[in-house]
Amino acid sequence: MARRTKAEAEATREALLDAAEEVFFDNGVARTSLEQIARHAGLTRGAVYWHFKNKADLFRAMLDRVRMPFEELVAETGASHDSPLETVRLGFQQSLLRLEQPRHRRVLAILIHRCEFFGDIDPCAIQTEMAGECLDALGGYFADAHRLGLLKQGLAPEVATRLLQAILSGLFHDWLRDPDAYSIYERGMALVDAQLALMRRDEAEAA
Amino acid sequence: MARRTKAEAEATREALLDAAEEVFFDNGVARTSLEQIARHAGLTRGAVYWHFKNKADLFRAMLDRVRMPFEELVAETGASHDSPLETVRLGFQQSLLRLEQPRHRRVLAILIHRCEFFGDIDPCAIQTEMAGECLDALGGYFADAHRLGLLKQGLAPEVATRLLQAILSGLFHDWLRDPDAYSIYERGMALVDAQLALMRRDEAEAA
DNA sequence: ATATCCATACAGACATGAATGTAAAAAACG
DNA sequence: CGTTTTTTACATTCATGTCTGTATGGATAT
Incomplete structure (x- = not known):
């Protein structure tokens, strides 16, 4: 696979965040590798590193989806x-x-x-x-x-x-x-x- | 170093647990290696593996020192x-x-x-x-x-x-x-x- | 008492595996 | 064709577990 449309790229980003939520929840943050997250979303680590700088950046993005003062x-x-x-x-x-x-x-x-x-x-x-x-x-x-x-x-x-x-x-x-x-x-x-x-x-x- | 008395061996065990407490507290459990703990106690990983089966075992022992229903x-x-x-x-x-x-x-x-x-x-x-x-x-x-x-x-x-x-x-x-x-x-x-x-x-x- | 022998208490080196970050290739869009 | 998105491949780092070596303590025999 490679590039679809811009909207689809955004969709993979969301898919990665969804996957991160699930795998983090199941295994804990420290024990989950970016590989696991990517696989869980049906993608590879390459996709992760394209959308996010690293694990911390991915984590922050995940948090940002639910912030509520x-x-x-x-x-x-x-x-x-x-x-x-x-x-x-x-x-x-x-x-x-x-x-x-x-x-x-x-x-x-x-x-x-x-x-x-x-x-x-x-x-x-x-x-x-x-x-x-x-x-x-x-x-x-x-x-x-x-x-x-x-x-x-x-x-x-x-x-x-x-x-x-x-x-x-x-x-x-x-x-x-x-x-x-x-x-x-x-x-x-x-x-x-x-x-x-x-x-x-x-x-x-x-x- | 080699074998001291039985009491001294117990002392190194305690020293390792003390070190574990401090390093775990400072860095978090996942981020600390057994090497760090050993070094912090002035010992090597050999000592750790002698007294404890692995990280989880060491952790359990640390908890056991403070249990109080x-x-x-x-x-x-x-x-x-x-x-x-x-x-x-x-x-x-x-x-x-x-x-x-x-x-x-x-x-x-x-x-x-x-x-x-x-x-x-x-x-x-x-x-x-x-x-x-x-x-x-x-x-x-x-x-x-x-x-x-x-x-x-x-x-x-x-x-x-x-x-x-x-x-x-x-x-x-x-x-x-x-x-x-x-x-x-x-x-x-x-x-x-x-x-x-x-x-x-x-x-x-x-x- | 002292010599002997084994178990103990560590240190140090090694092999393995896993995760990370990066760079280059490849695929699809416009 | 060039750019964007994603895969694949690679180099590096790092923790783990295991194995070996070794000096000492302590028990036993002499």
Whole structure:
């Protein structure tokens, strides 16, 4: 085979990324060679080296297909600003929905549980970046909630933020270790709802 | 060099494990060769292959030096059985104290953030095993707490268990990504205390 | 006590295989 | 025909496992 049309070249690029996802997920990043990825896509290493500089570059491209900042997720839901706790809930829900898509699930699982640093890639740094992004957003919402008197008395907004962020993070990690064990959407929403209920100022207090 | 005494042989074994910890932590497991480990310990690969079957065996031995089931931690604290929530707190505290020791910190960080499967080692499975162990223990305590009427009304013990486990897990993961950023003991205890306060039935309800 | 002998605890060299990156050839498009 | 896409072939590097060599420790016999 050789050159088809421009669109078909793009298709092989995508095919390579798809293959990378699958093989990385099955074998881990370090244990998979570019040869394996190419073969899995029905191509050869030559194609890989044409489209990507090297393994790290391929990896980055794979990640770029699923990036989604928390704020964007929230924006998608069209949540209003007057109820920060509900906004958090919606953002959370949106995240979980995304995670149920195979592509997002696979790539996140790879990033978190199936790779260590290589080349100029540091998965920990990427995770930290994503976590920090999420933490900042959550922090803002809880600060608002606190100002509006929506939080339980004695619960500092920073603590509430870290609690929820830890729950989110822990949930992700645990679920990604074995995504078929349960539905993250159902369990996740149950946990957020329970936690938000715990953190919300109750009517008796508010009166 | 050649054969020293039996005690000295044991010392080199430990030295190799120490070296493995450090190099694994710095470079990741996949990227470090047995040669690097041996050199870092001032020895050669011959020593490594004498004491260990291969890389996976060495890795397992490294893990074995820090294993500690949650129940054992709780036992160490000598907590009484009449206050399950306090028992959970103490177990948590004990875990965090352990984590502040460099050895535990390093090994856990390696297991969680610096290795993917290789040989017959599946770090995810090991994590799942540890998490499950912890989950079972927590589940028992919260079931007791529920029976004793210590939990907030409407809070199912299973949900409480999963919440706390997620918090623990999330906290570990986040901190291990950058252990020098903050004290896990301080922040961790603040979070558990806050969470336990939220989950405890308040006096008004109890009356 | 000391000489002998074997198992132990390493070091060093070697063979193998696998993955990488690159360069050159080949095939198909325009 | 020239350019773009892909294959094939090749050179290099590197980790692994194994094998051999060797000096010592310790047990046993004398």
